[in-house]
Amino acid sequence: MCHGEIAVKKVLAALVVSAALTGTAFAQAKIQVGCTATSDCASAMVAVDEGIFRRHGLVVEMTPIGINSNIPAAILSNSIQIGGPTSTVFLQAVDGGLDLVAIAGATVMSPVSNGNITAFVRNGITIKEPKDFVGKKVGAPGLNAFLHVLFVKWLVEKGVDPKSVNFVEVTFPTMADIIKSGGVDAVLTAEPFVTRMTNAGLGSVGARYAVELARTDPIIFYAASREWADKNAAAIKKFRDAIAESAVIVNNDREKASNSISKFTKQPIELVKATPPNRSEPVLKPEQLSWWIEVMSSQKMLQSKLDTSKLVLK
Known part of the structure; x- marks a missing residue:
């Protein structure tokens, strides 16, 4: 065999190895899943820690996001491939022209989870009825996100004009410090932050507004850009299977x-x-978004008429 043939064979062998390695790297491309510091993405957290994603052939890493309303932008910038937006953040992002699609369910409201949601009021502020929130500065973990929209819905049902309340954004991890400093009069929050602030003597529960609304609609679900979803159908199938397996652990x-x-x-x-963590429900159906669309439309948060059948990946 001449030197030329040997050189060609070496090059071909190198190309084969390179292609194989590239294929492996591509198959094992890391998927970043972004969520805020709540229990709503517990199914993804458990799937990472228990090796469920890995068993399904996925390499997944969880990325903390401070404010839920930042998740759509993080998805579109590809800093995360899958995010856990609240129903309201997702719908407003789609209404604003972002081509996102829901790929799997995360959590739904239930009597237990509704009881975990409160408007927590700092010491020195007295809240006895809904109208007492008028003129108050209320921190929400994302304006137009789940807790904020629910609270506005509750105020409206109680005859209080939401515009009479001063809403500001406050991340979950900073709520205790801001309540303690008097930076806000109340925060819209959930467990375990409620218990933590109560035990620290920072204030008390002013309203359990989600209990009074008594809904069972989706809180958070997993979403991706439609472009990424179209290109990664196999990965999404594996992701859904892993989340379904993990949800059983979260709930039991x-x-x-x-x-x-x-x-x-x-x-x-x-x-x-x-x-108790919010109930994990891995299957998301398009019709489950109808109530949210109705509520958001009534709050003039949506400019277009959204088609639920196009919002959830089949």
Whole structure:
């Protein structure tokens, strides 16, 4: 064999190895899943920690996002490929022209999870009825996000003009410090932050507004850009299968779920264990978004008429 033939064979062999490695790298491309510091993405947290994603052939990493309303932009910039936006943030982003699609369910409202949601009021502020929020400065973990829109819905049902309340954005991890400093009069929050602030003597629960609304609609679900979803159909199938498997653990194994939630949210494990995680429901149906669209339209948050059949990936 001449030197030329040997050189060609070496080049071909190198190309074969390179192609194989590239194929492996592509198949194992890391998927970043972005969520805020709540238990709503517990199914993804558990799927990472328990190796469920890995068993389904995916390499997934969780990325903390401070404010839920920042998730759509993070998806579009490709800093994350999958995000956990609240129903309201997702719908407003789509209404604004962002081509996002829901790919799997995360959490839904339930009697238990509704009880975890409160308007927590700092010391020195008295709230006895809805109208007492008039003129108050209220922090929300994302304007037009889940807790904010629900609270506005509750105010309207109680005959209070939401415009009479001064809303500002406050991230979950900073709520205790802002309440303590008097930077806001109240925050719209959920467990385990409620218990943590109560135990620290920072204030008290002013209203359990989600209990009074008594809904069972989606809180948060997993979403991606439609372009990414179209190009990664196989990965999405694996993601859905992994989330379905993980949801069973979230709903039935408090120990494993609490450990994963504590790890991601940086909340003390004792507090997390004291609060049942929101119910994980991996299947999301288009009609489940109808109530949210109705509420948001009534609050003039949507400019177009959204077609629910196009919002959830089949």
